Amino acid sequence: MSLLFTHAYYLSDDLKEQKIMKPYPPLGLLYVSAYLWSKNIANDVFDTTFSSLEKQLEFIEYKKPKVICIYTNLMTKIEVLKLIKTLKTKKYNFPKIVLGGPDVTYNIENYLKAGADFLVIGEGEETTYELYNAIIEDENYHNINGIAFLENNEVIQNKPRVKFKELDELPLPNREAINMQHYLDTWKNNHGKSSMTISTQRGCPYTCKWCSTAVYGQSYRRRPAEQVAAEMKMLKENYNPDAIWFVDDVFTVSHKWLLAFREEVIKQEAIIPFECITRAERLNDEILALLKEVGCFRIWIGAESGSQKVIDLMDRRVDVSVVKEAIQKTNALGMETGTFIMLGYPGETEEDITETIQYLKDANPTLYTITVAYPIKGTSLYNEVESKITNQLEWETSTDREIEFERTYSKKFYKYAVSKVVNEVEFSRKFSLSKYKAIKHKVKSVLASGLMVLNR
Numbered sequence: 001m002s003l004l005f006t007h008a009y010y011l012s013d014d015l016k017e018q019k020i021m022k023p024y025p026p027l028g029l030l031y032v033s034a035y036l037w038s039k040n041i042a043n044d045v046f047d048t049t050f051s052s053l054e055k056q057l058e059f060i061e062y063k064k065p066k067v068i069c070i071y072t073n074l075m076t077k078i079e080v081l082k083l084i085k086t087l088k089t090k091k092y093n094f095p096k097i098v099l100g101g102p103d104v105t106y107n108i109e110n111y112l113k114a115g116a117d118f119l120v121i122g123e124g125e126e127t128t129y130e131l132y133n134a135i136i137e138d139e140n141y142h143n144i145n146g147i148a149f150l151e152n153n154e155v156i157q158n159k160p161r162v163k164f165k166e167l168d169e170l171p172l173p174n175r176e177a178i179n180m181q182h183y184l185d186t187w188k189n190n191h192g193k194s195s196m197t198i199s200t201q202r203g204c205p206y207t208c209k210w211c212s213t214a215v216y217g218q219s220y221r222r223r224p225a226e227q228v229a230a231e232m233k234m235l236k237e238n239y240n241p242d243a244i245w246f247v248d249d250v251f252t253v254s255h256k257w258l259l260a261f262r263e264e265v266i267k268q269e270a271i272i273p274f275e276c277i278t279r280a281e282r283l284n285d286e287i288l289a290l291l292k293e294v295g296c297f298r299i300w301i302g303a304e305s306g307s308q309k310v311i312d313l314m315d316r317r318v319d320v321s322v323v324k325e326a327i328q329k330t331n332a333l334g335m336e337t338g339t340f341i342m343l344g345y346p347g348e349t350e351e352d353i354t355e356t357i358q359y360l361k362d363a364n365p366t367l368y369t370i371t372v373a374y375p376i377k378g379t380s381l382y383n384e385v386e387s388k389i390t391n392q393l394e395w396e397t398s399t400d401r402e403i404e405f406e407r408t409y410s411k412k413f414y415k416y417a418v419s420k421v422v423n424e425v426e427f428s429r430k431f432s433l434s435k436y437k438a439i440k441h442k443v444k445s446v447l448a449s450g451l452m453v454l455n456r
């Protein structure tokens with residue numbers, strides 16, 4: 001076949017993920033592959049997650065596809081760039097390299113000058129189809145919306161692609177092209193239950209300043225509930241996963257849709273226990289009861305900070321007390337809760353971090369993750385801190401996660417701040433169960449506080 005879809009995420013190189021062991025396949029790539037098959041364009045998918053660069057290159061050398069389409073995000077960028085350089089050689093017959101995914105939109109010139117022939121910006125299905133045809137037929141690229149390329153070393157960016165209005169036109173992701181069982185087994189062996197992903201919506205209408213909306217913009221489109229339930233039924237019959245993660249940005253954004261979803265999953269006998277992400281103000285008693293009824297076992301409710309001041313700086317447009325109450329109510333209903341915390345946002349002070357600790361203690365989510373804020377290219381946060389960037393990094397060998405900018409405190413301060421938050425919260429959680437275990441956390445927290453002072 002002259003068309004190959006691949007990516008550059010290798011689990012064997014990711015020591016952090018090897019401890020977590022919750023891999024999911026690259027759904028976007030599988031959507032684009034399926035769309036091309038629906039237009040009678042045969043294509044291969046080489047999934048690198050459980051494979052290696054060597055095996056990937058062997059496969060490519062053997063198949064010699066004319067066009068290689070590679071999924072790119074900010075973490076896989078460095079590997080993608082190395083891969084491009086290797087592939088643009090005689091050994092692989094100089095294939096045309098097409099990159100797509102969230103990281104290309106705001107790094108156009110860099111990716112093109114690093115060797116990509118074309119970038120697919122935004123939604124990939126129609127654009128990749130038209131581009132592939134043009135490459136194979138050696139036609140003009142200037143009329144293909146949603147792509148960028150170099151011409152006489154100048155960047156040409158065509159008009160943006162109009163987004164799909166109706167998502168029901170899209171074929172289901174081409175999961176058959178990859179070894180789904182490997183993912184399911186990895187989950188089962190490490191966590192006792194397997195999990196798969198489903199996408200029911202595209203885009204998010206909110207405005208959080210640090211969040212990348214590079215693919216779908218500020219849009220909101222939803223697949224018909226009937227079709228989502230049918231996909232769940234199909235997954236049940238073909239893969240029998242123990243759980244589903246809805247990768248949607250805000251699963252409960254439309255209550256009308258959720259009512260239809262409940263009706264359909266019950267009617268089609270398609271219920272699979274699931275987890276989802278949402279915003280607190282899109283939950284109420286009725287919606288929580290509905291989610292529980294249709295199998296939701298865990299809700300991730302974005303918090304980011306326990307300080308209203310910081311939430312407002314982020315333009316998250318939510319009240320901290322509403323978030324706390326939503327987590328408490330979800331806990332009370334017997335569903336697990338998860339929340340995301342971000343430290344080091346511009347403007348955050350030590351007092352705000354103290355408020356976040358108190359907030360986590362009061363809200364008491366089952367799980368929480370802490371990230372030190374970093375600016376993703378193309379976000380409002382990036383634009384705000386661009387002039388305050390303190391480290392000059394080589395774009396090809398670094399990721400946005402490594403960007404340092406002037407913050408209230410030093411880089412080391414935040415390392416200890418993370419430790420303080422975790423240990424304070426764990427102290428409070430363990431105190432009633434085992435004072436001995438709790439004290440260990442208090443000691444670590446006091447130590448972290450001291451180191452925060454020293455590294456202000």
Ligand code: B12
Binds near residue numbers: 009025102124210212
């Ligand atoms: C699920 C998810 C994860 C999961 C699972 C990833 C997986 N394998 O599926 C986990 C938790 C592992 C994860 C981790 C991370 N993620 Co994540 N994740 C998502 C999320 C919520 C959904 C992805 C998805 O399936 N979308 C649905 C599909 C259909 O959309 P899509 O992938 O964009 O695909 C479309 C287009 O991009 C394009 N396309 C996609 N692939 C290709 C390939 C080619 C060749 C072409 C032409 C087109 C094309 O066409 C597709 C269909 O139209 C997105 C947010 C979002 N709403 O998309 C963030 C998102 C992709 N993640 C993001 C980030 C930052 C991360 C992390 C770096 C976080 C961190 N700090 O560690 C890590 C990176 C991990 C890694 N090493 O790759 C950012 C990416 C920003 C960027 N510029 O790269 C996003 C956009 C979140 C955000 N709003 O900021 N993530």
Ligand code: SF4
Binds near residue numbers: 250
């Ligand atoms: S953080 Fe969540 S709610 Fe905010 S813009 Fe991103 S996806 Fe939307």
